[in-house]
Each structure stands twice: as structure tokens, then as C-alpha cells.
Amino acid sequence: MAIYPQARVMLIAQANQGEAILRNRVNFHTAVTDASSLYPYFSQPDRPCSHFYVAENGVVEQYIDTRWRSSADYEGNDATISIETWDGYGRVWTSGSPPPWNAAQVRSLKALTLWILRTHRSIPPRLARDSIPGPSSFGLSWHRLGIDPWRHPQGMHYSTAYGKICPGDARVAQVPGILAHVKTDTTLTEDNQxxxxxxxxxxxxxxxxxxxxxxxxxxxxxxxxxxxxxxxxxxxxxxxxxxxxxxxxxx
Ligand SMILES: [Zn+2]
Known part of the structure; x- marks a missing residue:
């Protein structure tokens, strides 16, 4: 069992995609939604489901035990822990890119990511550069690293979509701040990966x-x-x- 102690635990049984033997990265997503929970959406059959959702108020919901695979990252599903995030689509923004994560979300993402790296110590505390199988795609990552046209030609597809900006420039720019928090735990080392x-x-x-x-x-x-x-x-x-x-x- 790998359940985040701070999570509102709402496990979705059919989302379990089997045991995740390797864990190489965390992928951040933006959900293009104003919903306070993705549970109703993910509970429907055949919906790609993430492990976590960070809502507008910073509440973290957990839908899949991180012992199991999720289905949010396509060719990366076997080794990726996926975090979806609220972005207020339809109310806060309707076109262009999502806004940055708000302060409550950033606080929650820092704490959640630190817990993930402490729990799954094969994920190194660094930024992924691409989606190529191997060390350059390990660490703190985001969806469009595996989405065309941002995907490296040798990289895995994290989606079959083209041009999906997930999670958007503003949020990608916040990932180094999450990493800086994770690195305050000096027991997490590159050596692990x-x-x-x-x-x-x-x-x-x-x-x-x-x-x-x-x-x-x-x-x-x-x-x-x-x-x-x-x-x-x-x-x-x-x-x-x-x-x-x-x-x-x-x-
Ligand atoms: Zn995504």
C-alpha cells in the first residue's frame, strides 16, 4: 500500500492497471476543468485516470495507490506517477494557457511530491529533460515532454494527442520551485536512480x-x-x- 497520508482517499478500483514495478518519474498535468474533484469523471469506464488530483483549494485526492500503474501517461504508464491539477477552465480562463498553480496548490504539490520521492526512492530529485527511456526522462516531469511537437524524436509518447500543452508554460515554470522543496530532504540522492x-x-x-x-x-x-x-x-x-x-x- 502506498497511500499519501494527507490525501482524501477515493480509490477507483477499475483504474488499477496492475503493479508498477519501476517508478522513474512524476508527471504533472493540468486537468482543463473547474471541477473540485475528478472522482465522478474518472469513475466512468475507460477514462484514463491519474493517481492524484490537486484541487483549487489545495486538497489532494488519491484515486490509485501508487503501488499500481495509472493510465494517464500512455507509453510512460509503467513507470510514471501522475498528478492532475485544477486549472479553473471555463471560469478562470477559457483560451490560451492555464494560469500558474495557486499558492494552495503549490504548497500541496511540494508536500505531495516530497512524499512520492521518499516513498519511491528510484525517482531522482531532478528535472526530467525529455521522455527518452532512460535517465534523461527520470525525475520531476510533465505531460508534454511526451507530447508532439515538444516530444524528443526518440522519446516515449505520454499521449496520442498533438499540440496538447499540458500543463502549460506557467506551470512548467513552477516545477523547479517544487524540486527546490524536494531537495531540502538531503537523504534523497541522484544515486538512487x-x-x-x-x-x-x-x-x-x-x-x-x-x-x-x-x-x-x-x-x-x-x-x-x-x-x-x-x-x-x-x-x-x-x-x-x-x-x-x-x-x-x-x-
Ligand atoms: Zn496531461
Whole structure:
């Protein structure tokens, strides 16, 4: 179970997309809505659902346990924790870009993001640069990094839409402020996100998550790192990222 202690917990059972083995990034979204809750919308069948919603007054609703995948980030769903945010569409703005997050939202986004990185320590405390499978897309990210025409040509699609600005320039400009808050926790280090691939003598292939995994050379090493708490993923496990594996096997 990974439930944010400050959240208004409103789990939507059918939104659960299976276990998220890898967690590489947080994706910020803007919801293009004036709704105080996305629960009624997300509760309908076949609606891509995010893990969280941050409302106008800063209330955080949680729809999916972060242990599970959400469906808000298309090719990034396997390893992305998604946060939707109120933007007052139809009342506060009707055309152009969403306004910046208000003060209550910024406070909530800082606290929520810090909790996510403390809970899922494979997500590094830095800004993602693109949606390419691998380290450059890890960290604090946003939807349009994986939306054309902003998407890097080698990047994953976080949406099939074209030109969707989510979450908009004003909100993208606020992400470094959220990161600065996260970095006040000095136990969160870049080291957590180093990924090492290893082929065991039995032919099984592993992703080892954690900088301490750098020294893995044999199965005895692997056992020792696992015993020390380094997260490992067996590529034969259901739900691993094909794109991730391709990156790792060619890096
Ligand atoms: Zn979005």
C-alpha cells in the first residue's frame, strides 16, 4: 500500500492497471476543468485516470495507490506517477494557457511530491529533460515532454494527442520551485536512480535499481545487494518496461 497520508482517499478500483514495478518519474498535468474533484469523471469506464488530483483549494485526492500503474501517461504508464491539477477552465480562463498553480496548490504539490520521492526512492530529485527511456526522462516531469511537437524524436509518447500543452508554460515554470522543496530532504540522492543491467549465469536478466548496484558482477553480488535492500527487477516479471529494457541493453 502506498497511500499519501494527507490525501482524501477515493480509490477507483477499475483504474488499477496492475503493479508498477519501476517508478522513474512524476508527471504533472493540468486537468482543463473547474471541477473540485475528478472522482465522478474518472469513475466512468475507460477514462484514463491519474493517481492524484490537486484541487483549487489545495486538497489532494488519491484515486490509485501508487503501488499500481495509472493510465494517464500512455507509453510512460509503467513507470510514471501522475498528478492532475485544477486549472479553473471555463471560469478562470477559457483560451490560451492555464494560469500558474495557486499558492494552495503549490504548497500541496511540494508536500505531495516530497512524499512520492521518499516513498519511491528510484525517482531522482531532478528535472526530467525529455521522455527518452532512460535517465534523461527520470525525475520531476510533465505531460508534454511526451507530447508532439515538444516530444524528443526518440522519446516515449505520454499521449496520442498533438499540440496538447499540458500543463502549460506557467506551470512548467513552477516545477523547479517544487524540486527546490524536494531537495531540502538531503537523504534523497541522484544515486538512487542509477540502473545497471546484469545477465546472470542462468541467462536471466536483471535491472538493478540503486547506485550501490554499480558493483554487481555475479549472482553472489546480486544476492548481497538484494539483502542490503537494493531494488531489483527481473525482466521476466510481468509489467516491466520494454522500452526501459531496450535502453539498458544498448547503453
Ligand atoms: Zn496531461
Amino acid at each position: 542509477m540502473l545497471i543491467i546484469r545477465r546472470a549465469s542462468d541467462g536471466a536478466t536483471f535491472i538493478v535499481i540503486g547506485g550501490r548496484g554499480a558493483g554487481v558482477k555475479n549472482t553472489a553480488d546480486l544476492s548481497a545487494y538484494r539483502a542490503a535492500g537494493v531494488q531489483t527487477v527481473n525482466l521476466s516479471d510481468p509489467g516491466y518496461s520494454e522500452a526501459q529494457a531496450r535502453y539498458l541493453t544498448t547503453a
